[in-house]
Amino acid sequence: MILPPFVYIFISFICFFTAIILPLFVSSQRLLISITYTLSAIASLITAAIGAWVVASGFVGSVIIPVGLPDLPFHLRFDPLAGFFLTVIGLLSFFVSIYSIGYLKGFIGKRPVTSLVIFYNLFIAGMFLVVLADDALFFMIVWEAMALSSYFLVMFEDEKAENRRAAFLYLVVAHIGAIAILLSFGVMAGLTTGIESQDSSVNLASYTFESMRHTQFSEGWATAAFLLAFFGFAAKAGVVPLHVWLPEAHPVAPSNVSALMSGVMLKTAIYGIIRVTFDLLRVFPWWWGAVVLIFGLISTIMGVLYALMQHDLKKLLAYHSVENIGIILIGIGLALIFTSFHMPILAALALIAGLYHTLNHAMFKGLLFMGAGAVLHSTHERNMEEMGGLIHKMPWTAALFLIGCVSISALPPFNGFVSEWLIFQAFLLSPSLHSPLLNLLIPLGAAILALAAALAAACFVKAFGVTFLGHWRGHRNPPLHPPFYKGGKGGLEVDWFMRTGMILAAFTCLILGILPTMFLEWMDVLSETLVGGRISTTAGAFGWLWLTPVSHERASYSGVIVFGVILLVVAVTYLLLHARRTSIHRTPLWDCGFEKITHRMQYNATSFSMPIRRIFGFLFNVKEQVRIKQTQRHPAFPERLHYHLRIRDRFWNWIYQPISDLSFWVSRKVGRLQQGRIQVYLVYSFITIIVLLLFFR
Amino acid sequence: MNLAAQINSVMAALILLTSFGLLVQRRMYALLHIFAWQGLFLSISTAIVGYVSGTHHLYISSVLTLVLKVILLPYILHILIIRLQIHKEVETTINVPTTMLIGIALVIFSYHLTSPIRELSTLVTRSTIAVALATVMLGLLMMITRKHAVTQIIGFLSMENGLFFAATSATYGMPLVVELGVGLDILIAAFIFGIFFFQIRTTFDGLDVDQMAKLKEED
Structure with missing residues (x-):
């Protein structure tokens, strides 16, 4: 049975889909921006309204879409939690979509915005589906769709090395997180089936959230599932110390995208944590x-x-x-x-x-x-x-x-x-x-x-x-x-x-x-x-x-x-x-007797944060340099003063640098296996055959 | 019956001998001749097994082997060698005595490996399974020790001979359809090798597979 909210969500996804395929037919960039972002604004507003209604009425209902694996079709489910996050995502997407119509006009004549339009809509649709997904497979698929489309959005201005680096870092962290989430679902599904069961159809059905809801998990395994899920979602949410991708990726993305990434994409991770702990595992x-x-x-x-x-x-x-x-x-x-x-x-x-x-x-x-x-x-x-x-x-x-x-x-x-x-x-x-x-x-x-x-x-x-x-x-x-x-x-x-x-x-x-x-x-x-x-x-x-x-x-x-x-x-x-x-007088500034005040002498961001830097400086990797350019006359009258400040995340050196060094080291060692000579490869297979024959005859 | 089994054992011994011959022979034409002889022994052995066991389709296999491995493939390779002008001596990566010692160790290993099958099997050909396995391994060893692309192909074909021999001696041969398919595959492989040889030579200006090490990514 198809229920009313699903009809509306279907309409909204038709809007997104139209916006995604529209670049095939519309060649004018200006027109494309107006139409597609209007569509995504409408779709977001519809979804936000349904979400608000679901929360208000406490509606719970699910639907099964007959695509996906043979024994595991896609499950979608409305419940108040999903409805709440639909409202959050939909509302901000609605605002940002309106905003984007103006913002993207700044790119016209500089670079084509087609990819931005496509991935933007894919990204929002992905976030909605993450919230609605009711089985592990579908959840992972839309989770990845969301992560990948946002990767392309971060990469939008790809001629800058900084952007490529940020996007790659984001992709790596997102996927390490996704692996942890997948493992967590695997643990829960395995416990739902019971480890000894061999029947494949039962095995797949246990990947639905519905069957996980009706399982009593043993505490040890539940803890494993929770820790994996928390790690995975924390990587997406940018919890310290997994936050390093966030200050890299958000600044380089187009601003409408960073508004969505920061405003709502991180929230899908919050949704995941709540869903796994309060809804699926329940006892902790x-x-x-x-x-x-x-x-x-x-x-x-x-x-x-x-x-x-x-x-x-x-x-x-x-x-x-x-x-x-x-x-x-x-x-x-x-x-x-x-x-x-x-x-x-x-x-x-x-x-x-x-x-x-x-x-x-x-x-x-x-x-x-x-x-x-x-x-x-x-x-x-x-x-x-x-x-x-x-x-x-x-x-x-x-x-x-x-x-x-x-x-x-x-x-x-x-x-x-x-x-x-x-x-x-x-x-x-x-x-x-x-x-x-x-x-x-x-x-x-x-x-x-x-x-x-x-x-x-x-x-x-x-x-x-x-x-x-x-x-x-x-x-x-x-x-x-x-x-x-x-x-x-x-x-x-x-x-x-x-x-x-x-x-x-x-x-x-x-x-x-x-x-x-x-x-x-x-x-x-x-x-x-x-x-x-x-x-x-x-x-x-x-x-x-x-x-x-x-x-x-x-x-x-x-x-x-x-x-x-x-x-x-x-x-x-x-x-x-x-x-x-008469109560307001405008007079020249008192300049302490110093005559040549320029606008460069104003209080600025670095000087504002200086006291706090003095107190909490030990938390950062601060490098402060002052270079004085001397004149011929006297050291007390320097001609020019250069101030250089560099502040780095300590977590980078503590956690990420060792991991990246280690993986390069291992890769180089493994790379030794590749001699490039066909005989050596043949020796590998030869030795493998001999060893297998020896031990498993 | 006993006589047939003994003749079969002689054939097996000759096949093993030709395998070692392939391993040590440095000259290209001689390699081809030895390979053709191996095919001939294999063909005779197949016919004998067919006669002993009364499975008549093995005669067809035998004729097929004769045509393919004794006449057609050596002929193709012969033409290739003339066309590519590569009849000179071939280099080995490991010196010949060492290769021989490794080969002997492999034969002993094969006998050790097949000893449980020999005890359980009731077929007349059960004693030759070890030889078949040894032929496969010696073919692989030949591919490892030789640098030249053509000799590697011969090693590969000799491996295939070993597999075929293993099939006849372990289970009186595979079904005819499978054997026909394998025969066709070998033929097609030979054509593809021929094409590749020309490509490799035009790209690398030689048929030494060591040249392919250049494809490796530099550090």
């Missing part, structure tokens, strides 16, 4: 949660510290994805811990907080990457040290980017605050548990999360301040649009498609921030099905206005009131300053 010891929590905490703090050191805008955002994935994992880890100690309410709180942060991160990270893309589109520059003062030239982008910055810095009234606050509540409300390690870890975790939130705020003060405030720092002048050659406001502003995409995302951030109670009620079915507890009865006990997780005596928050107060304060301040004309 508490230390699994501790593992997830520890990796989450490490990712959070390392991600934000590395982000602070960056002066490439997109690289900075990429490291913040590591941080936010860490925050989401903290929520999931706490949910795992509370579930294993049979505390459904707290588990529900932690899980919902993690999932809500998933949704929020998708929105604001998508918005920030779109903003960075808008800056890149206009200035052709990723290095923040070469920017500055863009608020005058791109007022819309600046305002929208600021909303993203406030959201990611977890400041009210935007959405980042709500989810991080909920995770804090989960930390603070946790009672003393029967494990000394956890009793140590949970307060420590809360402290680290607080530190990370503060550092993230500092980081975005830097990102916004250096990019948009002050004066233009670059060596060359900004490439202003034709009517604005003389300067003036809005000279670099992007077109309305890009602005619309960003405005929608920013608006969603605000709504998610001021009306969290409604969304938490909507998401209640998730925690009910996964951990058996719900929080809306207490969280929404005081109506839509007040968010009171667990108990109102402990904590409550009202986004609407906070938003209202902020608006009021801003309005009053503005009135007080501008009511009388």
Whole structure:
């Protein structure tokens, strides 16, 4: 029986398919961009709507598509968890698709965008199917489709060696992860069948998630499956220390793609972790949660510290994805811990907080990457040290980017605050548990999360301040649009498609921030099905206005009131300053008696992060050099000063360099076997035959 | 019957002898002659086995062997040698006495290997299985020790002879269809080799397979 949601999803996939084959028929690039991205926007919106409906109605239903292996056709299944992730992916894809119509016009005349169009649609369709897949085979197929299409998207500007290197690194890490995931499914399927069974049709049927759901796994094997799956999904999510591909691949991809990769592709890994632990394995010891929590905490703090050191805008955002994935994992880890100690309410709180942060991160990270893309589109520059003062030239982008910055810095009234606050509540409300390690870890975790939130705020003060405030720092002048050659406001502003995409995302951030109670009620079915507890009865006990997780005596928050107060304060301040004309004076700057101040002397990204570099410098591989060019006169009057700073990831030298050296060494040794002489190869087979005859006669 | 088995054993001994002859012979024409002799002995042996066991299709196999391996293939190779002008002495990678010693070790190994079959089998030809296996291994050894492409082909064909001999002595021959197919394969292989020889010579300016080491990727 075909159920209504499947009909809609079918329509949306027809849209994607049309967009993929359309380049065969449309030769005009401009027309191609408009049509295909409109199609993908429509398809994404449909899917997001179905997902939202599935979550709201708690619908569960599955369908079998008769393609695939003879005994294992493709299984698709709707359930609230899948519906939630469909909403997240669909919503951001919708915004980004609108944005892309404007963004891709920047490539017209420079390079053909056909491959970008095809792989972009394939990528989104792949993400939707990952969430819907209900057997291991289909899951792996669409998982790989997603990974490969995003590889080609990262490779889009393939003439640069940097891009090729980043894409290759991404491919390697993604595939190592995929192997681990495949092994994990293999372990689970093997246990489902029972190791001794020889019947092949039963064997294949055990690869469906449905049969895994009805199996009792022994603890040892379940742990093996969990660790493999966690490793595999962590590689995709960019959990420290598997994060190295992320700051390489995200900056070099086209910005609409990096918005999707960072905003939603990483979330498919979160989906995988939740699916495997809460849905397939179901029963777990508490230390699994501790593992997830520890990796989450490490990712959070390392991600934000590395982000602070960056002066490439997109690289900075990429490291913040590591941080936010860490925050989401903290929520999931706490949910795992509370579930294993049979505390459904707290588990529900932690899980919902993690999932809500998933949704929020998708929105604001998508918005920030779109903003960075808008800056890149206009200035052709990723290095923040070469920017500055863009608020005058791109007022819309600046305002929208600021909303993203406030959201990611977890400041009210935007959405980042709500989810991080909920995770804090989960930390603070946790009672003393029967494990000394956890009793140590949970307060420590809360402290680290607080530190990370503060550092993230500092980081975005830097990102916004250096990019948009002050004066233009670059060596060359900004490439202003034709009517604005003389300067003036809005000279670099992007077109309305890009602005619309960003405005929608920013608006969603605000709504998610001021009306969290409604969304938490909507998401209640998730925690009910996964951990058996719900929080809306207490969280929404005081109506839509007040968010009171667990108990109102402990904590409550009202986004609407906070938003209202902020608006009021801003309005009053503005009135007080501008009511009388005389209260603002514009005068020349006091330059400390130093006469020749240039724009290159402004406070910049490197100087902003210097104090933090001094404190946390031991975590990085920092190389700082100052070269002084002397003049003839006196050493106290240098003519020129060169400052060179290089910051490297220590993980690269600790983990990846030894592995890559080892694999090269092994390859060289194995390469000795290849003599290139036919006689030697014949000797190999000869010796093999003799040995086989000798031992197996 | 006993006489037939004894004649068959003599043929087996001669086949083994020709195998060793192939291993030591340095001159190209002589190699071809020895190969043709091996084919002849094989053909006679097949006919005898057919007579003893009463399986008449072995006569056809015998005639086929005679035509293919005694007349046609040596003739093709002969023409090749004339066309390519390669009748000079051929180089070996290992010196001849060492090759002989390895060959003897292989024959002893084959007897050791087939001893359980000899005890269990009731066929008149059971004593020759070891020789057949030894022929296969000596053919492979010849391919390893020779540098020249044509001698390697002869080694390969001698291996095939060994396999055929193993089939007749272990199970009184394969079904006729299979033997016909194998015969055809050999013929086609010979043609392909011929084409390849010309290609190799035009590419590498010689038929020494050591030249192929140049194809290896440099470090």
